[in-house]
Amino acid sequence: MPDNNRILELYKEQYEKPVMNDKTVFEMKQRMKQGKEEKRSMKKQKVYKGCAIAAAVALAIMILPNTSKALASVMGDIPILGEFFKVITFRDYKYEDERNVADVVVPEVTIADNVDNIVAEEGKKTAEQINAEIRDITDKWVEEFKSIMEDEGYHNITIDYEVIATTEDYFTLKLICFKALGSGYEEHHFYTIDLKTGKKVELADLFKEGSDYKQIISENIKEQMREQMAADDAIRYWVDNTDFPEWNFKEITDDTSFYVNQNGEIVICFNEGEVGPAALGTVEFIIPKDVVADIIINE
Amino acid sequence: MFPRGKKRDTNEEIIEQIILKKYNSYYRMAMSYVHNEADAADIVQEGAYKAIKSSDSLKHVEYAETWIYRIMMNEIYRRLDTKKIVSIDDEVSAELQIEDTYENIDLKRALDSMSAGEKAVIQLKYFEGLKLEEIAYVLGENLSTVKSRLYRGLKKLRCEMDNYVMKGDEHNAG
Incomplete structure (x- = not known):
């Protein structure tokens, strides 16, 4: 329907104008x-x-x-x-x-x-x-x-x-x-x-003393970021960014938020703008158990 | 993808996420019928409330997106029923002059010649990217009705736009 394209475009343009405040x-x-x-x-x-x-x-x-x-x-x-x-x-x-x-x-x-x-x-x-x-x-x-x-x-x-x-x-x-x-x-x-x-x-309490949990978790988060970005063009994290390398997520800190979910997995939480554009909102990463299996303290 | 919680909680979470992602889509759909920001916002708010409240009744969570559209469309239709369509149209022309800065009144007229159902099919298909089967579910109609509405709608759009072009020519001549 090539004839309709132009009409529909005009229609669409008008249709898409309203946004909620x-x-x-x-x-x-x-x-x-x-x-x-x-x-x-x-x-x-x-x-x-x-x-x-x-x-x-x-x-x-x-x-x-x-x-x-x-x-x-x-x-x-x-x-x-x-x-x-x-x-x-x-x-x-x-x-x-x-x-x-x-x-x-x-x-x-x-x-x-x-x-x-x-x-x-x-x-x-x-x-x-x-x-x-x-x-x-x-x-x-x-x-x-x-x-x-x-x-x-x-x-x-x-x-x-x-x-x-x-x-x-x-x-x-x-x-x-x-x-x-x-x-x-x-x-x-x-x-x-x-x-x-x-x-x-505190996050450190969950891991064996001297274990490099920050790096292990951070690497996993970066992997998850890359996977999500590859799967969905709309998602952007600050990782592997060569234009603004100083923005890139490097490592979690002692202040990074977390909780333990019902499956016993550690969930790392970031506020708006911490690891990506503010539009991304607050984001959470579930760290798979096998990633931290060697360093976590088992009850 | 949603490992925690019982099925019902998951339903609610998924529906909430979809609404938070797509509320502007519902809003546009509502605006295309009521042409009034307050009414359109009210429709979305009411629909969001109902969707969350009845989220347990959704049996197949994979249909959550179309299910929410269906709730929103029902809200829109309900609003159109309660308010006289004529009076809405009066409001439209009053408001158009303020809101629409470029001259698309003829497109507007083309749209007004379409039935509410034809508009719904075209908008859901071309602007919201729904499949015809999904649209049938959203509107509670069978597939063949949806298809014939789609063709009628497209035809009307085209006819009206042809008129638009002709009128424009007349203007130029005079």
């Missing part, structure tokens, strides 16, 4: 969140129907964390987390006017009061440290939001959390910070706690 995209994400919450509460109603005691228990727990994502994970994982650790919503900050929306949920790691042993003791310290870090981050974000509210345009921030990747040994609290101030930006912070010791886990 930050504000409506943000609202869409909020609606999606709402959908998740409603879906989960529907599911729970089904599970607990006809069982008064269980329902009462569920309600009691529901009062604690009020985001459903965290709630769902926490509820599912109570046998593990519940020994000492709980993640609750510590503070909410909500603000909305015509141009500014802030929806900030600050999580806090807490320890059951009546537990008295070394792990709980250690856990308390860990929780305090993590909570302080989270408060610093969230305070900073809220301050920034307040300081630019009067400026022109739309400003949105959302902070939320998730309890992810719970294995028998670890749980990870993921703090999700999103802002749309002109353009969107998202960053994640991960805090992993060893349930057996109550201590915060």
